[in-house]
Amino acid sequence: MAGEPEIAQALRQAGLRLTPQRYDVLAFLAARRVHATADEIFLGVNRAHPRLSRATVYNTLRALVRSGLVRELAGDGAAARFDARLQRHHHFVCDACGGIEDVEWFELPPALRQRGRGGGTVREIEVIFRGSCRQCAGRARRGGATGS
Numbered sequence: 001m002a003g004e005p006e007i008a009q010a011l012r013q014a015g016l017r018l019t020p021q022r023y024d025v026l027a028f029l030a031a032r033r034v035h036a037t038a039d040e041i042f043l044g045v046n047r048a049h050p051r052l053s054r055a056t057v058y059n060t061l062r063a064l065v066r067s068g069l070v071r072e073l074a075g076d077g078a079a080a081r082f083d084a085r086l087q088r089h090h091h092f093v094c095d096a097c098g099g100i101e102d103v104e105w106f107e108l109p110p111a112l113r114q115r116g117r118g119g120g121t122v123r124e125i126e127v128i129f130r131g132s133c134r135q136c137a138g139r140a141r142r143g144g145a146t147g148s
């Protein structure tokens with residue numbers, strides 16, 4: 001679990017000045033391994049220290065995403081979700097409940113970087129697995145699904 005020195009160091013390495021709001025937002029994401037929306041982060045951070053405005057949280061998230069310390073997950077039409085990426089990982093998204101789970105990191109074949117880049121360069125390739133999570137798959141097996 002990311003401790004205080006680890007978070008301060010991650011900010012420094014990313015070239016970001018350590019500010020209380022950056023620290024709070026990154027610590028919130030790193031400690032919980034959740035994929036929280038900006039609203040959830042705003043509520044969670046202020047539960048600990050009621051001092052950050054919504055705009056401050058949003059701007060802080062932007063800076064962390066730009067620096068590469070936080071990843072923004074496209075929300076399939078829902079609100080974007082944010083994820084501290086002190087440890088790299090892939091994702092699994094449940095079609096039924098929209099839940100997001102981490103999948104242990106593995107490297108993809110370097111040849112993939114050459115494909116579909118349209119003259120640009122590929123920095124990294126991430127995989128999203130889609131299907132039914134354990135709970136939803138279990139519910140379907142117990143007869144909760146329609147038409148089966």
Ligand SMILES: [Zn+2]
Nearest residue numbers: 094097133136
């Ligand atoms: Zn599910």
Ligand SMILES: [Zn+2]
Nearest residue numbers: 083089101102
């Ligand atoms: Zn994740």
